[in-house]
Amino acid sequence: MVAFEGVTKHFGEGETAFTALDGVDMAVGRGAITGIIGRSGAGKSTLIRLVNGLEKASSGRVTVDGTEVGGLSDTGLRGLRREVGMIFQHFNLLSSRTAFDNIALPLEIAGLDRAAIAAKVGPLLDLVGLGDKAERYPSELSGGQKQRVGIARALATSPKLLLSDEATSALDPETTQSILALLKRINAELGLTVLLITHEMEVVKTIATDVAVIDRGRIVEQGRTFDIFTAPKHETTRSLLASTLGTSLPEWLRGGLKAEAAAGDRILVRLTFFGATAFQPLTARLVAEIGTDVNILAGAIEEIAGEPFGTLVVAYPAAPEVLARADRFYAETGLATEVLGYVA
Incomplete structure (x- = not known):
């Protein structure tokens, strides 16, 4: 579904230049839940922003379902973004809109009439377990409920790919588990490919079928989550997983x-x-x-x-x-x- 081929991303020029990504090669399987893990500043957010064209690669190719993102016009990017949903760490809901209207926003932008929007938003609210919260404003919702609205909004345009940018890091552990269960169900029922970035190893261990480890802008290890977690080969991976597998010595x-x-x-x-x-x-x-x-x-x-x-x-x-x-x-x-x- 997504392929990174020799992708490099530089920010700034001259002495202030910074290489955020350095020759990234990675594939995201269709229908998989792929996690990208790494320390703060490793390049996770930059990598995911290349997928929907919020950033453009300095060199290399990023393709989504066979379409090269870097070669798209503004019109092409708008079409791509209807096929790529995104959920955020801090929900990014509009405070002046109800749950229903937040979910409806991308459909309004796409030009659907009110009847078509209602026919789409109602089932989405039910899917994320908020059928009775349609007229609630964000200030009246818990963190987990806000994230469920964010997920429903990301699904409104029937995307083939869902991007998750630290979507559970602002939530308590119990709410995190409920959101992960929802994402897993959406992946299974809708056949949606999910690409998520996180610094929480428990998230990857719970939900991801595949994982890639990024360090200083490079993918240092990737493969099946079970294989990487049970036999990490790179020192960065071993360090990230040290506190996760439950057998640390006193x-x-x-x-x-x-x-x-x-x-x-x-x-x-x-x-x-x-x-x-x-x-x-x-x-x-x-x-x-x-x-x-x-x-x-x-x-x-x-x-x-x-x-x-x-x-x-x-x-x-x-x-x-x-x-x-x-x-x-x-x-x-x-x-x-x-x-x-x-x-x-």
């Missing part, structure tokens, strides 16, 4: 970790359960294999893009014969492991 334990083992030390290993290993009783089998002197220090069960994923941090003696039995067990079962270090 400070007193981290402070005592050593890179090399001494006599009598214990090894700390992170075990990762997914795919074929997700539902097997491997912890009990590990204890049976290497002995009962095993401590469980941290653990979590997650769901990433709808797939089960679990992690467990265990400690056991770093004696050569114990390590050999453990390594043999890991090889036989296909259990993914990572040595975190050694403690006295």
Whole structure:
């Protein structure tokens, strides 16, 4: 649905020049929910603004459903924007208009008459769960309700692509989950492609089928959300996900970790359960294999893009014969492991 090919974007000139995007290559699959994650200033917002022509690439190509955005006239851009809906962090509703009239605005601009607008807006209000709030003004709505109006407005022109610019970062966790569930349902029922940018890893983990990681204007890692979250390869990705996967060690334990083992030390290993290993009783089998002197220090069960994923941090003696039995067990079962270090 969307393709970035060698896209670069510069702002300013001379000594004040700044490169926001640097040779971006990325594809957004049709019907997918693709998340773009990165730190503040990494280039996320610039990237998404290129899709609907709010910014123009300095070089390279951005195409939406086969149409090159940079080559469109003003008339062509207006046509593109009817096919690309957008929802915003701070809702961007008009305070003088009711929920109904905010949703109706793009249809009025498109020239529809009042009857056609009513026939379109009513079902949209029902879709986002606001059928009884049509005549309410933004000041009378909660943050979640305002965002639902924003989503309905973005869907008014029946777009094929929905852009989300930090759409949940101004909401509380419970409201965020309800908005994500709505976006997921819209994606499934309408077959709408969704491209979202966020700094909230939980958002991507919950809703995105695919993810791209951007750092200093470059895409450093991309792929299926489950694959990226369970086996991040780039240091930026690992840093962004460090607090997300639920097995961080307490400070007193981290402070005592050593890179090399001494006599009598214990090894700390992170075990990762997914795919074929997700539902097997491997912890009990590990204890049976290497002995009962095993401590469980941290653990979590997650769901990433709808797939089960679990992690467990265990400690056991770093004696050569114990390590050999453990390594043999890991090889036989296909259990993914990572040595975190050694403690006295």
